Amino acid sequence: MRAARGGGTAAAAPPIGALLRWFARAARPLPWRTRRTPYRVTVAEFVLQQTRVETAAPYFRRFVRRFPSWRALARAPRSEVLKAWEGLGYYARARRLHELARRLVRDHRGRLPADPERLRDFPGMGPYVAAAVASLAFGAPVPAVDGNVRRVVSRLLARDVTDDEGREILAGWMAGRPAGRFNEAMMELGALVCRRRKPACGVCPLRRGCRAFAAGDPVAWPSPRRRRRPPRILVGAAVTIDGRGRVLVARRRDGDMLGGLWEFPGGKVEPGESVTRCIRRELMEELGLEVEVGPEAARVRHDYSHFGIDLRAHWCRPLRGVPRPIGCAAVRWIRPADRGRLAFSRADLRVWEALERAPAAGQREGASPQQPRAARIASSTCPGEAPRGTAARRRSARPGSTSVPAVS
DNA sequence: GAAACGTGGAG
DNA sequence: TCTCCAAGTTT
Numbered sequence: 209m210r211a212a213r214g215g216g217t218a219a220a221a222p223p224i225g226a227l228l229r230w231f232a233r234a235a236r237p238l239p240w241r242t243r244r245t246p247y248r249v250t251v252a253e254f255v256l257q258q259t260r261v262e263t264a265a266p267y268f269r270r271f272v273r274r275f276p277s278w279r280a281l282a283r284a285p286r287s288e289v290l291k292a293w294e295g296l297g298y299y300a301r302a303r304r305l306h307e308l309a310r311r312l313v314r315d316h317r318g319r320l321p322a323d324p325e326r327l328r329d330f331p332g333m334g335p336y337v338a339a340a341v342a343s344l345a346f347g348a349p350v351p352a353v354d355g356n357v358r359r360v361v362s363r364l365l366a367r368d369v370t371d372d373e374g375r376e377i378l379a380g381w382m383a384g385r386p387a388g389r390f391n392e393a394m395m396e397l398g399a400l401v402c403r404r405r406k407p408a409c410g411v412c413p414l415r416r417g418c419r420a421f422a423a424g425d426p427v428a429w430p431s432p433r434r435r436r437r438p439p440r441i442l443v444g445a446a447v448t449i450d451g452r453g454r455v456l457v458a459r460r461r462d463g464d465m466l467g468g469l470w471e472f473p474g475g476k477v478e479p480g481e482s483v484t485r486c487i488r489r490e491l492m493e494e495l496g497l498e499v500e501v502g503p504e505a506a507r508v509r510h511d512y513s514h515f516g517i518d519l520r521a522h523w524c525r526p527l528r529g530v531p532r533p534i535g536c537a538a539v540r541w542i543r544p545a546d547r548g549r550l551a552f553s554r555a556d557l558r559v560w561e562a563l564e565r566a567p568a569a570g571q572r573e574g575a576s577p578q579q580p581r582a583a584r585i586a587s588s589t590c591p592g593e594a595p596r597g598t599a600a601r602r603r604s605a606r607p608g609s610t611s612v613p614a615v616s
Numbered sequence: 617g618a619a620a621c622g623t624g625g626a627g
Numbered sequence: 628t629c630t631c632c633a634a635g636t637t638t
Contacts, residue, residue, distance in 0.1 A: 295622090435630090511622085
């Protein structure tokens with residue numbers, strides 16, 4: 209308790225024993241805390257990146273049920289992995305996890321290395337996840353510094369602490385302790401007690417050694433980071449219905465934002481351009497399809513991480529040409545009832561919901577006469593619903609059975 | 617180092 | 628309505 213008196217860089221070790229005892233008592237029964245296999249630990253860490261526990265938990269359960277092992281995940285098609293990720297965001301995580309599984313099965317007999325340095329070589333394995341997996345799944349003595357831990361250490365020292373500093377400091381504190389439990393206890397403390405707002409210092413097992421608590425203003429650390437207001441853009445999208453009541457959808461390219469997900473084709477409205485003209489232009493550019501644009505079918509405001517969109521979806525009718533994947537990865541005509549088989553982003557899911565709420569929108573008085581009749585939009589599966597694993601797998605008809613010819 | 621990358625909850 | 632950001636990684 210008397211260490212680091214002279215204001216040096218070394219920090220007095222907080223009462224780690226008290227922390228571990230608190231954790232043994234207060235730890236939440238989270239789904240990834242049962243059966244700590246390397247696979248389940250890894251899936252959990254991917255799902256949890258930048259994502260709240262309450263949001264991640266149902267996705268984790270569904271994901272490991274549908275893909276119970278590295279091998280099961282490796283042999284699944286990309287589209288199914290993305291479907292399991294639908295609505296969760298940061299879809300590159302799903303692509304990387306899938307790639308990780310395939311590389312593991314192909315080159316490493318489906319076994320994850322226990323060494324955090326070697327874990328770093330795999331896609332999606334950054335400094336935090338590699339340390340978390342190494343310590344939680346294999347007991348490797350490496351500190352895992354996530355947002356929670358960084359906040360806890362910053363407050364203990366009453367100054368902003370970088371990840372590198374945090375790892376160095378924590379390496380000393382964790383010496384001789386079970387690494388996995390130590391890391392998890394630090395994270396759990398940050399999540400339940402040392403919260404960003406309204407920290408519960410009264411019940412904190414570490415308050416005895418906490419400089420922020422001593423200073424009387426724990427929320428002062430870590431200091432908030434400034435960010436600028438994200439821009440908002442106007443986007444036009446086409447709800448194109450063919451003569452058989454099918455809807456035109458396009459798959460975004462991997463590597464693009466929302467890569468691999470399906471969407472109503474469209475794009476950004478250029479300055480001075482009308483939404484209608486934008487939709488006509490985008491469908492010609494991306495699909496080589498000429499359409500007639502009718503009245504608005506849905507309006508969705510949506511915020512992404514670094515910008516927002518005002519999405520205007522319009523009923524459209526194909527006029528000339530066969531849709532080809534020119535500016536996208538693939539294109540299909542689908543029955544509305546089948547849309548649940550494809551993965552869409554949240555914004556496009558909201559468009560679908562709006563279409564289902566008002567299927568007769570195109571037939572209201574005043575609507576153009578060229579409106580598609582019988583464009584009845586039937587409900588289908590949404591993210592967050594019960595898993596549809598076996599049923600989906602058993603289906604004989606693949607979504608592609610209605611695809612337009614000559615598209616890859 | 618900064619920006620890109622989704623979504624939803626809290627205040 | 629608006630701001631901030633959560634079990635981060637990649638480029």
